[in-house]
Amino acid sequence: MNRLINRVGYSVLAVFSGILVVSSLNGCHSSEGKTEKTAVAEELQPLEVIALRKGKLSSSLQIPGELVAFRDVDIYAKVSGFIKSIHADVGTEVKEGQLLALAEAPELNAQLSAAQSRLKSQEALYIASKANYDRYVDAAKTPGTVAQTMIEQTLAKKESDMAQLEAAKSSYREVSDMRKYLEIRAPFSGIISLRNVSTGAYIGPSGKGSEFPLFVLTEQKRLRLVIAVPEAYTGYVDLNDEVTFTVKAYPDKKFSGKVKRLAGALDKRLRSERTEVDVVNNDRKLLPGMIAEVTIPLPTKNTTFVVPKSAVINATTGVFIVKVINQKAEWVPVQKGLEDGDSVEVFGEVKEGDQILTTATEEVRNGSAIRSVKQRT
Numbered sequence: 161m162n163r164l165i166n167r168v169g170y171s172v173l174a175v176f177s178g179i180l181v182v183s184s185l186n187g188c189h190s191s192e193g194k195t196e197k198t199a200v201a202e203e204l205q206p207l208e209v210i211a212l213r214k215g216k217l218s219s220s221l222q223i224p225g226e227l228v229a230f231r232d233v234d235i236y237a238k239v240s241g242f243i244k245s246i247h248a249d250v251g252t253e254v255k256e257g258q259l260l261a262l263a264e265a266p267e268l269n270a271q272l273s274a275a276q277s278r279l280k281s282q283e284a285l286y287i288a289s290k291a292n293y294d295r296y297v298d299a300a301k302t303p304g305t306v307a308q309t310m311i312e313q314t315l316a317k318k319e320s321d322m323a324q325l326e327a328a329k330s331s332y333r334e335v336s337d338m339r340k341y342l343e344i345r346a347p348f349s350g351i352i353s354l355r356n357v358s359t360g361a362y363i364g365p366s367g368k369g370s371e372f373p374l375f376v377l378t379e380q381k382r383l384r385l386v387i388a389v390p391e392a393y394t395g396y397v398d399l400n401d402e403v404t405f406t407v408k409a410y411p412d413k414k415f416s417g418k419v420k421r422l423a424g425a426l427d428k429r430l431r432s433e434r435t436e437v438d439v440v441n442n443d444r445k446l447l448p449g450m451i452a453e454v455t456i457p458l459p460t461k462n463t464t465f466v467v468p469k470s471a472v473i474n475a476t477t478g479v480f481i482v483k484v485i486n487q488k489a490e491w492v493p494v495q496k497g498l499e500d501g502d503s504v505e506v507f508g509e510v511k512e513g514d515q516i517l518t519t520a521t522e523e524v525r526n527g528s529a530i531r532s533v534k535q536r537t
Contacts, residue, residue, distance in 0.1 A: 206534040207519075207524075207532070207533050207534070208535075208536050209517055209518065209534070209536065210467075210516060210518050210536045211513050211514070211535075212510055212514040213512060214465055215466040216466075217460045217464070217466050217498050217499075217505055218459045218460065218500060219499060220456060220458055221389075221455070221456040222453065222454070223387055223389070223454055224454065225387035225452045227384070227446055227448055228384045228448050228449070229350075229378045230383055231350065232377070232378045233377050234373035234376055236365070236370060236373050237370065238338075238341035239364070240363065240364035241263035241362075242264055242360060242361065242362055243263055243357050243360060244359070246260070246261045246357070247259050248260045248355070249355055250355050253350075254350065254352060254377070256348050256349045258345060259344070259345055260346055260374075262344070263343075264342065265339075269339075271335045272332075272335045272339060275328070275335045278328045279328040279329060279331075279332045282327075282328040283325060283328075285321045285325075289317045289320075289321040290318050290322075293317070296310055296311050344374060344375075347377065350378050351444075352375050352376070352377060353377070354375065355374070355375055355376075356372040356374060357375075380441055380444045381440070381442055381444065384438065384439070385436065385439050385454065387403075387435050394433045396456075397419060397422070397435060400419060400420075401419045401456075402418050402419075403416065403418075403419065403456050405454040406453050407452050408450075409450065417438055419435060419436070420436055421435070422435055458498055464507065465505065465507070465512075466504070467504060468502055468518055469504050471517060471518055472494070479494055481506060481508075481510070482520040482524055483515065483516050484516070484533060485515075487529060487530050488528070488529055489525065489527065489528050491526040492509060493508055494508035494510070
């Protein structure tokens, strides 16, 4: 009896196992069929193409820049002396020629007095020699009264005294001009941004007292915005182009200026061109030394080929677009230019009207067949 039950159990188990195997095989055939259908559907799906057209693209370049004073000078002493009085301090707005400090140098006063005395003495000698020469000339009008050699000697003495007089005048002017350097004046209008001297301090052109400038004068109503334009963008920047910029002190305010100076050569280390923009700063909100975030417009000067960024392949071997010719893919090497949003300039062996894929991938091999395409509208 037990044997009969075991046989029946084994038979039932075998039947169920067979049903499971058949079900699994049917499932596998169904999955494989769906995959093949999907692959065929994807293969038959048309690829989108566009006709290559020319256009103009405008973009902008964001680079940092530095604001520097239009003019910024260190003022030193020309002659040795002591500060007698100071007439300007840090933050003082001064005009061109305004007195900043007055120094004194007693030895220069003594030198001026000596030069003045020599000048007066030489004037007296010249007057005497000239009068003597004039007398001999008058006397020589009567024949036989004065020898010719005497006239020549008195003329030589007069000319020598005249030369000595001119030398004395020059010496006097030199000392007089040196005394003028005791008055330290502003070379241009601006603001005193630094002062390193006090009343009674020794000043001089060399030695102790000349390590630091007496004053630093800065022009703030005009500034220079100095930027370094990378080599790839130098062709888009011209004189009088207007740029905008912001600074951290006023993040919600935009400032502007015009390009006034181009270096005309690339910096050998940075491979960029120094570009200077003149900025009017009458309200003096901007300060020299500020770092600016500069926006430089980069308009295309000529019409070029413009394509979607998705049409460009950045492969390991270069940059390409895929052109469709006679239902075959042809990879065309190109160079990229300006970018703006989803568009980019391309340069290469292409012509207007060429059909290119709007979405190019490396899966579309060079020379592969393209069975179906649709024109992008």
